[in-house]
C-alpha cells in the first residue's frame with residue numbers, strides 16, 4: 001500500500017510529541033525536521049516540502065491551542081489540515097454536460113501509465129451513474145491497445161468505437177462523436193496513444209484532437225510508481241494541453257506516494273481519481289481529507305462505510321443490528337458476517353481503513369489464519385439448522401458429531417461455541433454499542 005513508510009514515520013514522530021505534556025518551540029522544530037525528511041523520502045518534491053513545512057511551522061508556533069487538544073495533538077491537526085490543503089482540499093468531480101448532450105473526455109498519458117485500463121474503469125463509473133458512455137480507440141499505433149480496449153469495454157458492458165489502425169486519430173475522434181450523437185451516447189471517452197516519453201508529435205496529435213472535436217475534459221493518467229517523474233510529466237502535459245485533472249494509477253502498489261502529494265501543488269490541477277489495482281472496479285474517487293487521514297494513520301472510515309454500503313444488503317444489516325441488540329443472533333449470522341467481510345475485500349482491506357491500524361493491517365491479517373476461518377465455516381456448516389439458530393442445544397454429544405463432520409478436533413468446536421457465547425454475553429451488557437445513544441464517538 002502506498003504511503004506505508006511515510007505513514008509509519010509520521011506516526012512515530014507524532015507518538016513522541018503526544019508523550020510530552022508541553023511542547024517547546026524546539027520540540028516542534030525537531031518534529032518538523034523529521035516530517036520534512038519523511039516527506040522527501042516519500043518522493044514529495046523538494047519545493048512542495050519546503051512550502052509545506054513553512055506553512056505548518058507558521059501555524060504551529062504562536063498557535064492558539066484549540067479547546068480539548070493538547071499541543072501535540074494540535075501539531076498533528078495542523079499537519080493534517082496542511083496535507084489536505086496540499087492535495088487540493090476539495091474533491092473535484094469530472095464536469096459533465098447535461099445528459100441530453102454529449103460530453104467529450106480525452107484521456108492522455110505515457111505508455112504503460114494505465115490509460116487504457118483507466119478509460120474502461122471510468123466508463124464503469126459513468127455507467128453506474130446512469131450515463132451512456134462510448135469508448136473510442138484512438139491509439140492507432142499499437143493494435144494491441146485497440147484489442148485491450150475492446151476486451152475491457154466488453155467486461156464493463158460498454159460499447160467500443162474503433163476504425164482499426166489505418167485511420168488518423170483526429171478522424172476517428174470526429175466519427176466517434178458523430179456516432180455518439182446519432183446513437184444516444186452521452187459521454188465519449190477517447191483513449192489516445194501514449195509514448196514512452198513526452199514528445200512533440202504526441203502532444204501535437206492530442207492538440208489536434210482537442211481542437212477537432214471540442215474536448216470538454218482533458219484528463220491525464222500518470223503512474224504513481226514513477227514518483228517525481230509523474231509530477232514532471234503532469235507539468236509538461238499541462239503546459240501543452242491545459243489539463244482539467246489527473247488520475248493517479250497504481251497507488252495500490254509499493255509506491256512512496258509522493259506524487260499524490262505534489263501534483264496539485266506543482267501543476268495546479270486536481271487529482272480526480274486514484275487507481276488502486278488492476279481490476280476494473282479498482283478506481284476510487286480522490287478525497288484529500290480521507291487520503292490525509294490514511295497517511296496519518298487515522299483511518300479512512302468514510303471509504304469503509306461506502307464499501308460497506310456497496311456490499312451489504314441494508315435490510316439484512318438492519319436485521320442483524322436488531323439481533324445483535326437483543327443478543328439473538330445465531331451461527332448462521334456468523335457465517336453471513338464472514339461472507340460480507342470477504343465481499344468487502346478481506347480483513348486486511350477493512351482493517352487498513354480503521355483508525356490506528358493502517359499499515360499494520362497486513363500483519364494482522366497474516367496472524368488471522370485464513371485456514372482457521374475455513375475451519376470455522378466447516379464447523380458451522382456441520383451443525384443442523386436448529387443448532388445454528390439455537391446454540392443452547394449444543395450438548396457434548398452434538399458437539400462430538402459436529403467435530404467429526406467438520407473434520408476437526410472437538411476442542412475447536414468447544415472454543416468456537418465459547419467465543420460465541422462470550423460475544424452474546426457482551427452484546428447483552430452493552431446494548432448501546434451498536435451506535436445507540438450510549439455509543440461513544442471517537443475523537444481526533
Ligand code: GDP
Nearest residue numbers: 111112113114115116117249250275276277278
Ligand atoms: P496504457 O499503456 O497507459 O494504456 O496502460 P495500460 O492500461 O495498458 O496499463 C499498463 C499496466 O498497468 C497494465 O498491466 C494494467 O493492468 C496496470 N494498471 C493500470 N492501472 C493500475 C492500478 O491502478 N494498479 C495496478 N496495480 N496496476 C494498474
